[in-house]
Amino acid sequence: MKSLYLLRHAKYDRRPEVESDPPLDDTGRRDAERVGEYMRQHGLKPGLILCSAARRASETQALVTARLECEPEVSIEQGITKADEKDLLSRLQEVGEVVATVLLIGHNPALHRLASTLAGGGDPEALARLSADLPSGSLTAFSLPDKPWLELGSGDGTLTHFVVPADLG
Secondary structure, eight states: OEEEEEEEOOOBOOOTTSOSSOOBOHHHHHHHHHHHHHHHHTTOOOSEEEEESSHHHHHHHHHHHTTSSSOOEEEEEHHHHTOOHHHHHHHHHTSOTTOOEEEEEEOTTHHHHHHHHHEEEEOHHHHHHHHHOOOTTOEEEEEEOSSOGGGOOTTOEEEEEEEOGGGGO
8 A cells, every 4th residue: 555645835934025935934844843743643654755845845844854753765856846736746656666655745736736636535524624725734645556656646545634734733
């Protein structure tokens, strides 16, 4: 069985005087740490992390990874930064078969659209929440059928976790 975790980067500093690639703000840093702790407590252990090269995404990745009880391979990729949902799906389809669990850290609207596309089952309430919104710092976890990443497609995921920062305290 394969697993896929999708994480929207945490909140970032939106002040106009901040540079074009802004860092996380205080809330975003706290939220990323909480998501990492949630992942640790629930045994969500990625073998590979694919992360946008945007500063807010890579800072989210670092804070989350610091809380995990595993040492995943991390790939920071510029292509994820501007990708649409089809690009993200294509990237996931390139993952090697030795990898069973992937965490993809990216941006909306592409990440939300990808999550919605993959969601083929799971708790109806969680699915309804996911279809409505994917706020900053939100984590979705899917169990996937035991088939090659190359064949990953629409409706293949069963939503096992949907957590937004407000759920974590």
